Amino acid sequence: MHVQHMLERCRMRLRRSMKRGTRLALLLTIVALLLLLSITMFNSALDEVGADEVGADEVGAGDGDELEDGAPPPHRDKARLQGQIERGRASMLLHAEELLALLQRFSDERGVRAANAMSEAAVHPANTSLATPEALLTHYYGTELIRLNNVHEKDLDDGYAQNVLHSDTYWSPSHVTRRGYGLEGSIFVGVTHSQEAAASAAAETACAATVRSLYEAARWPLAIFTGIVDVTLRTPPRDAAAASAEAAAQPPEETPAWAPPPASVCVPRAYLLPSCAERVSFCPTDNIRVRQVRAAQTTADAVGAAGNARRRRPHPLFSSVAAQRYATLTLYRGETYVMFIRAGVQLVSNWDLLARTLWLQLPSRQAVLSQPPVSVTHEAVQAAWDAVVVRQVEGILLAADKMLPNATAQGPPQSQPREGKLGNGVGQWLESIQWTLNLEAVRLQPAGEAAAGGKDAGLRVEEVVHHVFHHDAAVFRHAKEQAPMTGGASLAEEEVAPAAASRRRIQLYWLRQFYEALRGEFLKDVVERNTTACLSGVQMPEAKSRREAAALFRLHATRVRRLSHAMRDPRYMRPSPFHACGGTGATACPEMSAVKHMCHSDAILPYLLQAWVTTDFLFTRAEAFVDLPRDAGDGYGGPTHADTVQLDPFLSFVGADEEAVLLSARLWTHGWELFSATEPVAFVVTPPTTQATAASDARTLTPALLQLRERSVARLRHIIFGKNGTAGAAPDVEAAALREVERYGLGRRRSKEQLFYFSGLQEAARQRERVAESNAEAEHAVESICPAFFCRSRK
Incomplete structure (x- = not known):
């Protein structure tokens, strides 16, 4: 109602302004017409005067011989009079042109204002403003940064516009950043992790999931630089004879001069693909700095008889996050901000803009912004699953009931419909996934029942969250492309028979279909929650x-x-x-x-x-x-x-x-x-x-x-x-x-x-140091700035 009232007021004001504008335009039009009419009458009068004067001169010239003593008539400066006539005509025409131009400009501006007022009132409610930090900074990185870069380079070279020709990708974000623009708020992120290996071939490690979040959730990922320290094992020396025999058996071109280190567990697999390295634009590996420390292998570190597991177990010198953080900071290269984050933490959308904006509004220039990460609650996972997966499956069930009335949940329909009747193949797809259309099996069980287990408990909430954040979207898209008509292959860790329509397998299938939508719901819950x-x-x-x-x-x-x-x-x-x-x-x-x-x-x-x-x-x-x-x-x-x-x-x-x-x-x-x-x-x-x-x-x-x-x-x-x-x-x-x-x-x-x-900690200090209580304790007190804003435990 408030928005409608505001729109009605805007329309009334627009009508009043249009009425006033119409009256003014009509008045200016009348004045212009009168002025043009006067110009026309003045020109005709001047023409008549000129004609009379010319006729008088001709008469005088013809009768001059008949005048007494042959005296000519008084002479008039015809050239000067003709010049005055032309100047007057030009002056009046110029004034008329200016008046008409003013009228046209007024009419154009009035039309533009009316159109803008109507469009803004219809599209943007009165209580909505586009002047937000997110919109402003997005506009800066999208257009203003390139424009300012262009202006700056033109100022550096006077012949810039005439002598320089750029390629089509010259203003791409990666090229702009390589020339140093857009890095005024660059962030160095030190990631600490525990060297854990991936749980399966399809899943990413917690560290890789965090690194992927750093770049995918950032608004300006080109200014994010990541430092990672890995500890790997040096391969134990082998027998010289065995090594020489193995080298002789291989062709020279296939014998590596040195064994390359294994890929870091913190780099997502998608960033290591050739498709990422071959991008014309930005690939996150350009900004990921990995330092691999090789340590000698001991007996306790041996993994497997084959000796091919090169990843080191937690090393004593690097098992502490403090020592690893110190080593990670050595990869700093002059960025404006420093951020520390541990593996397993995810970030909200536009986190880079949000962190900088919050820091720049703190009441101190020597501020450290830190926060214990909030948790994705079980209730939020249940709500997101119901809103995305269950609701979508309900819609698919309605479509299946209409298109396949004879279908059953245990197998294909009893009477096969004709392909021509189904048209675009939707019916075939519904037939192939008929084993998943069990709404009761799609629903997640309550946390208590899922934790208790059972013959067919299905996915637990923790597993859903793990699959959503620890699997790359490309993995799910690849699975959908490989088996779109077979009911979907289960993930690597699922070893079930193809005909077994278990609750877990059904839920995994729909999890792959709505992976990105579920991730968006989880992020929405974190961003919109009322607590921190x-x-x-x-x-x-x-x-x-x-x-x-x-x-x-x-x-x-x-x-x-x-x-x-x-x-x-x-x-x-x-x-x-x-x-x-x-x-x-x-x-x-x-x-x-x-x-x-x-x-x-x-x-x-x-x-x-x-x-x-x-x-x-x-x-x-x-x-x-x-x-x-x-x-x-x-x-x-x-x-x-x-x-x-x-x-x-x-x-x-x-x-x-x-x-x-x-x-x-x-x-x-x-x-x-x-x-x-x-x-x-x-x-x-x-x-x-x-x-x-x-x-x-x-x-x-x-x-x-x-x-x-x-x-x-x-x-x-x-x-x-x-x-x-x-x-x-x-x-x-x-x-x-x-x-x-x-x-x-x-x-x-x-x-x-x-x-x-x-x-x-004053009580702990007295106990640890065994010092007497000071009567002048108040002199050591640091007054809270605003007590209402001090983080304290709830009573």
Whole structure:
């Protein structure tokens, strides 16, 4: 009703404006006609005057001989009079032409305005605006970037337009990016993974699924650069005689000079195909940097008798995410932002624009954006399956009942219809999939019944999510092309008889048919949900022994109300007072403490301040981890801002939460502010693998791993809790644990006491360091900027 009312008001205004415009146009037309009429009458009068004068001259010339004394009549300057006549005529005609041009221009503009008003009122409701961050940035990368590139290159060369001829692909995105345009917001993504192999030939690993999401969900994938570190095994040396005999048996051209390393488990198979490498445009492998570290094979690493399994099991030095992250960051090559993400995490559509937009609106220029990924819930999977698969199958069943009235669910129809009657082959297809048209078998069973198993339980929710996100769309399209009329071949892991119409096989068939639609529904659920996640606290369980593999810290996440829709909110396009600044005086950037005076004003957009970060998803400026040159014009550097936090290469065996707590403490004490995203950016479909988080794991650790664990725990305790953290450790362990600890310790921008008070670790500090409670605790307090926006556990 509101939209109809607005449209009616627009029509009334348009009618009034058209009435006024019509009256004005009529008036101008009358004036123009009168002016033309006056010009015509004036010209005829001038012609008559000229004719009379010419006649008088002729008469005078004829009678001149008869005049007394032969005196001629008074002479008139005919040339001057004729010039005045021509100038007057030209002036009046010019004025008439200008008036007619004005009238025509007014008429054209009035028509254009009326057409635009009608089209906008009909197409775009009054409460809808195209001026959103998503529309603006999409327009920039689609057209404006190329136009600005063209203008810039023309400015560099005056003879550009006359002397330069470009190919048809010169303005393609890949060529534009190779010349350096569009990389002002480039992102380096470090992906950490656990070296797991693919479960089947058709499925991708969790790491490959994450890398595919990085590029397929990005709006500008050309500016996404990925760093991956793999650890592979060196082939053990063979007997020299056997090696020479094998080499002699092969032709010289088939004997490789060196064995190529295996493909990374993190690179999707579709990116390794020749079709991707031969693209004229962008192929993601152009931006994927893989560093493969070869390690010597030991007895414990041997896999199989044939020795052809070259993928290394988790190496002690790289079993920790901290050490792997340090190695991954060495692949950084000057990008604007740095992002860390773990294998198994998926990203929402346009995540690159969303992350940059959210970061640029945070009330700090030294901000770190981190968020625990939200989960795809069982309820969302059930709802998506019913909305996509079950609904489509219901429609197909109705069509089958009309076209194949004698069909049965157990086999082909009893009476075969004629091909000419079916026309385009739809009937044949319905006959071939008759075994799948069992609506009860298509439905997913409730989570409890599916988990309990049974003779024919069908797919579990976790399997549906795994198949949707860990299989490339090309695999399903290939399966549909290979067997479109045979009922579909099951996936590699399905070993069933062709005639067995099991619930699982039926569900797998329809899963392949509606793979992309299901994926879209899952993404829609994540994007449109009204909650998000943030880190609300940390738990510190007491360890019985320093040699135990139990985790020192365990982070806790909580769900909070969603605070933004940044890609649809025009407010996120305006410059932030904390980022659109620089220099000194009036243009200087405000301090973080100034935010509390603007908490409830529209100048500060919603944000979530938190005391911790998670490395499952972390996004910030590259200066946070890379010591880049900072001149005076760079507002992100300088003595009054945060310092670079270099990753610690000596943390060889800590858990993910332990590394996250240590990294949070180092970032915060170096001057960085920690925030959570106000809306979902990342979601998870694979639960994180736990390493060294249970006390029972200590029995499975080798003596070498136990020694690495003891060193890492001693180093972590020393950095956070001080010298008392290494009390009781052996001298050799303490010496190895504290190697270059000053370089990779806490910062000096904020004190350790402020850290404990801000993060809620003051009680733990008293227990660990055995210090007395200070009466001046308030002086170490860091006031919360806006308490309503601080991530806290729900009571």
